[in-house]
Amino acid sequence: MEILDILIIGGGPIGLNCALEAQKNNLTHLIIEKGTIVNSLYHYPLYMRFFSTAEKLEIGGIPFISPAPKPGRQEALEYYQGIARQKQVNINLYEKALKVSKTGDLFKVETSKAIYKAKNVIISTGFYDIPNLMNIPGENLPKVKHYYTEPYPYAQQKMVIVGSSNSAVDAALETYRKGAEVTMIIRHSEISKNVKYWVKPDIENRIAEGSINAHFNSELVEITEHTVIFKDENGQINEIENDFVLALTGYIPDFDFLKNSGIDLQGDCLNPLHHQETMETNVPNLYLAGVVCGGKDTHQWFIENSRIHSEMIIKNILYKDK
Template identity: 45%
Template sequence: MVVPAVPPTRYDVAVIGAGPVGLACALEIQRRGLSVCVLDKGALVNSLVGYPTNMEFFSTPELLEIGGYPFPTSHYKPHREEALDYYQRVARSEKLPLRLYERVVGLGGELGNFTLTTSRGEVASRFVVVATGFFDVPNLLGVPGEDQPHVSHYYKEPYAHVGQRVIVIGAKNSSAKAALALTRSGAHVTLVVRGAALSESVKYWLRPDLLNRIAEGRITALYHTSVQAIGPDAIELLTPDGPQNLPADYVYALTGYRPDYSLLTALGVATATDAAATPLHDPATFETNRAGVYLAGTVCGGLNTSRWFIENGRHHAQVIAAHLAEQSH
């Protein structure tokens, strides 16, 4: 006997990405009477799960709120753990249908009749919203040894590195925070910077702290220096004085992140030829070149990952939800 295939669950809208902006989109769409589901290849607000322990947000809580829910905090600026709790509570309060740890790998069909292929099956929807951020794809150095277990593109906390020789690669906020925390926890830190100085984007309260630690010799900074290879217990550098082999127990390559362009390609979203490799979309509606597929949040900026963030990207939700409601009538 042939058992008929079970048709995929059908929704009005499938939102890819369960971060703050993805949740904001799902919330606004659901409030307009459309059925919605949220898919993510990782956990709920997966990027925040990967942020450093006790990380402090640059924004104050009211700028991180979604759906009109107040964001309570015991600090002037909320910490990572408070944000995790806040967004999880909003998702539960709104009873948003979540499909976590389910990776989207393809998109078939057309406007009004899409089928998302995932790691667990299929999801049918009339529209698709992509709110995948950029934190899951690091900018690789492209050097031998980068894939070793003692090399990471994500910094979490310093406590495992007491007494160790740690190399931090990068010149922006992530590198500055990691270098300072590691040093204060007893690691011997060398900061490797490709350019002549720290980035101008380093937060104003971090810059003097880091520069003072460098000046007093607690942190070694190597400028105009590039990584050539990473060995099991040393890192090969090219410095202004020539090649240098530096002992290293652990390496943090904090060189930034980028959108998942392979996913965008699989979804049929084209990319502009500008320097930021911006995914094509209408800035008025956020609809992409593929009719019925929308972008929201940081992914809209392509490689310019500082253009959109939670504070301003959350407002994309209302624009997209309004456009989808109009399309549905």
């Protein structure tokens, strides 16, 4: 069995960047990706636009050319998948990493298709696969969705959208403009400050004029087949008619996978323990890269500020090999 210098778990932008950095330094490597290339981006809303400008999304020193000030999902898919083709990145798709274990100086990585051995492992799995559940009655009903792709299925429907993040705000505006009757249930007293600055006035104006109903300092307590029940800011229980619920309450990393790999999780945010300058975890030669480093605080890391992780990791691996 071949012993790889590096096995990378996750074929998102940061995982790809790690592979490019390994390739540049003649290190044998393989990416294991459970879906398609940049799988999380593929599952983003169809018409999503990034907060970042194109140059901040670049990896491997390869220019990202976009005619728009803020590139969209399709442009990003073309860019990152194009890099994988052009650079002939060594990547296995539709193969899920199941377990990482270590014996002596070598890692064994078991996947849905094979077993690999490697001197170093980089986990760059992001956080988009596991919804942050509300844990309320009715959350498992078919009308409840934790992901939003496009507005057309919701035309002329009574929508409840839970949350006030970028995804919730985009869904509220887009479904409203396709004829849905939209009600937002928001735990906080205002729309999230992280909402894209060019979108925030739009949602606030739609709420102010009454086109979109919004209940602040409120929370959903139950979902039934034809209604939702929520508690408002005065503590009163309300029930309204409803066809669909978009519970866009955020997503979390696969903490069980991290923990089972031997990584210590710390504090209320379950931050994976790692060295800030090398990205090495408490398990020697097991590294983290990208947004997975932030634990529950998924707003801490983005493509633009975690691209550097790949250089930090490869630099540390090369230093150890001297």
